[in-house]
Amino acid sequence: MNRVSHLLLIEDDDAIRTGLELALTRQGHRVSVAASGEDGLKLFKEQRPDLIVLDVMLPGIDGFEVCRRIRRTDQLPIILLTARSDDIDVVVGLESGADDYVVKPVQPRVLDARIRAVLRRGERESSDSAAFGDLVIDRNAMTVTKSGAELQLTPTELRLLLELSRRPGQALSRQQLLRLVWEHDYLGDSRLVDACVQRLRAKVEDVPSAPTLIRTVRGVGYRLDAPA
Amino acid sequence: MTNRSTTTAPNGNGHDSGAGHGSGSAHGSGAEPPHGADPGPAHPRAGWVVRRLRLTSLRIRMIAVCAVVALAAAVSSSGIAYWLNRDAVLKRTQDTALADFRNQLDRTVTALPLEPSCQDLQVAANVVATTGLRYDVAMTSPSCTVASLRSHYTAADVPDALRRQVEQPCMHCTTSPGQYHLFWQRVNLDGVPYLIGGTKVLPSGPTAYMFKSLDDEQRDLDSLAWSLGIATLLALVGAALLAQAAAATVLKPVARLAEAARRLGEGNLDTRLDVTGQDELAELSRTFNHTAAALEAQVDELSAREHASRRFVADMSHELRTPLTAMTAVTDILEDEADMLDPMIEPAVRLVVSETRRLTELVENLMEVTRFDAGTAKLVVDEVDIADLITSTIDARAWLDAVELDAPRGLVARLDPRRIDVVLANLIGNALKHGGSPVRVRAREDSDAHGDWLVVEVADGGPGIPEDVLPHVFDRFFKADASRRRSEGSGLGLSIAMENARIHGGTITAANAADGVGAVFTLRLPKNPPTKDGITQ
Secondary structure (H helix, E strand, O other), X not given: OOOOOEEEEEOOOHHHHHHHHHHHHHOOOEEEEXXXXXXXXXXXHHHOOOEEEEEOOOOOOOHHHHHHHHHHHOOOOEEEEEOOOOOHHHHHHHHOOOOEEEEOOOOHXXXXXXXXXXXXXXXXXXXXXXXXXXXXXXXXXXXXXXXXXXXXXXXXXXHHHHHHHHOOOOOEEHHHHHHHHHOOOOOOOHHHHHHHHHHHHHHHOOOOXXXXXXXXXXXXXXXEOOOO | OOOOEOOOOOOOOOOOOOOOOOOOOOOOOOOOOOOOOOOOOOOOOOOHHHHHXXXXXXXXXXXXXXXXXXXXXXXXXXXXHHHHXXXXXXXXXXXXXXXXXXXXXXXXXXXXXXXXXXXXXHHHHHHHHHHOOOOEEEEEOOOOEEEOOOOOOOHHHOOHHHHHHHHOOOOOOOOOOOOOOEEEEEEEEOOEEEEEEEEEOOOOOOEEEXXXXXXXXXXXXXXXXXXXXXXXXXXXXXXXXXXXXXXXHHHHHHHHHHHHHHHHHOOOOOOOOOOOOOOXXXXXXXXXXXXXXXXXXXXXXXXHHHHHHHHHHHHHHHHHHHHHHHHHHHHHHHHHHHOOOOOOXXXXXXXXXXXXXXXXXXXXXXXXXXXXXXXXXXXXXXXXXXXXXXXXXXXXXXXXXXXXXXXXXXXXXXXXXXXXXXHHXXXXXXXXXXXXXXXXXXXXXXXXXXXXXXXXXXXXXXXXXXXXXXXXXXOOXXXXXXXXXXXXXXXXXXXXXXXXXXXXXXXXEEEEOOOOOOEEEEEEEEOOOOOOOOOOX
């Protein structure tokens, strides 16, 4: 991917914002910065960035709320900057629609790798399509339709669905999915998979609480089934 | 004739004191009155039997003492009552009978001729017997011996002692010495108690005897004895019940106290007793409550201080993280540019970069430790192939060439992969640092009474761990060699590894290899850890 990606960094601490802006610019991204959630949402509407790096703890409206408001209209990738890897922030953030998260203090190399991995998820790679009941996945146009209506999927959700649909009826473990979708080079956080599956089910299943397409395989992971 | 009745008989002149005194009532059982219902909490079922058995000796002692006291009181009062009654009844009966006999004799014998014939005697005996108060009469004179009609006994049945007494003039009878007196004796004739009275009517006259059956009186006394016996028995039972009740009122508070003390010992410092009344046990309960309150206050203060200091460390780490995040963000830039910098400045930049990373690691470890201390560390469990996990741990840190891995494929356990990654990285990194390569890592299964275990051994080829250091290797900031302070990491690595194993319900042990070469760290994890914090189904 040679195109310079345009990032929006929303972070309230001046030092961190400046440091990350420097580092990400140096990694070859074009970076816009905002110091609060409100400014961030305004900049987002004006500049339409490719990806948002979002701090969770913000004055005024917090990162979760920013995430939810963006998700109402847009499916662009969002990476959360969170304080701790094992607290409730991660779960809430992923439920708000974030695609990935990094823990402070974050190494710029790690953040850059995550950014590039998330951006790659939107790339098209093959030109066939597949149908599962009334769900049609067009890998050429990178669109998913359900009963003829196009679904708004984030790149991560789309990639997850593509990886599952490539192996219909075969169970994929969370670790496999983390490697395939998130490109985490070693053991990542399985909560990413669980949260993304929940969000995907909410969009593709008739009854999200009783899934017929994306099945949970106890003790293994997830599986995409063609409905009987 | 005499007007006096003295006696030769045993049990003659009983004192006529108040009969019917306290007839068998069980007073003074020695038991305290019950204090009223005990409001104590119900015993937990477990241990109740044990406590009951333990207290049994005291209970039995109280019951025994009460029973003995009640028995003594009942038996002595019943005995006194019986004997007084017996005396009174017998005395009245015999006084009446003897007085009547004397009157009858007076009336009848004075009418006899001076030398009465046998027939005269027979008539006189019959008259006395029929007009008198239901007794038989026997008379003897030098010439003949008669008995009243239907009499079962004759003068031959009179005991010798009585006969001798009657036949002799009474020498020491003070009122009229030398006269004959009416004497009496109680005897058993054919199993029936009889009062036999006898006198010489005149110095020259016949001797007369009366046989008065005491059967009715005996029956009355027997039934009295029975009643007293039953009353004594009832008193005993009552005393035992009272003692049981008294024991309960004493032992229940004691049991509550014991239970409360046990709970306090288990760490429930808010344990208090309900205090009712003013007795010694209430005083003891009050003392217990004061002690528990004082203990609780002290422990609260101590834990508040400890909490404050932990809180300080946690807050401090959080505060440090913000500047560290900013610094970390630019370290990569500095590092990339270092080669192009002035040779005088380059070492300074590299120092800042490396120390920033060290500081970052230290703060991250510190925060991890405070999370374990605060109990907020959580497990995110997943089904993981342990061989894959170890391989990715080694691979991610570029240790593939330095580690010999012996792990079967398909060994799957439920664990938090990122936490176990931290554990393995610490153990292997530690082994590499102190023992040098190659580090041997072996994974296997193990089963014991507590379930299935996953065992990972990390062995190095180094000098091993001194025996005096072994118990401390998991201590925080413990450094085996005080001179080697640099490049040893934060000093929290093994401590964090241990905490991570513990949160899985597992453990890590450190030992020296049996063959004397190197140290062996053994990680033991349950294959199915407690899933209370797991968010994967």
